[in-house]
Amino acid sequence: DEPISKLKEAIKAKKAPRFDDIPADELKLWKVKIPDDRDSELVNPALDVELLATRDVGDYWTKKLPKRHIYVIVEPPVSTTTSSRKLPELRE
Numbered sequence: 001d002e003p004i005s006k007l008k009e010a011i012k013a014k015k016a017p018r019f020d021d022i023p024a025d026e027l028k029l030w031k032v033k034i035p036d037d038r039d040s041e042l043v044n045p046a047l048d049v050e051l052l053a054t055r056d057v058g059d060y061w062t063k064k065l066p067k068r069h070i071y072v073i074v075e076p077p078v079s080t081t082t083s084s085r086k087l088p089e090l091r092e
Helices: 004-014
Strands: 028-035 049-051 069-075
Touching: 004 028, 004 069
Parallel strands: none
Antiparallel strands: 028 049, 028 069
């Protein structure tokens, strides 16, 4: 089982160059379960369970996950140096 910290590193690498200036440990990951055809639920998702970097992925998901769902929302850190124009870009 991989730790959530490794998942953060993988997300950072996958979203390069967008997340190049953001340390992986500053990304907040949230556990969700949103069908991939319900874009309206992405506008204001319920972010109740933060994935902690010290826990393993298996601590949050113990069985095989159904396809066609979003299971993780990534929240970049709020930065005073990030322009408001870049924020929507980071949320993609």
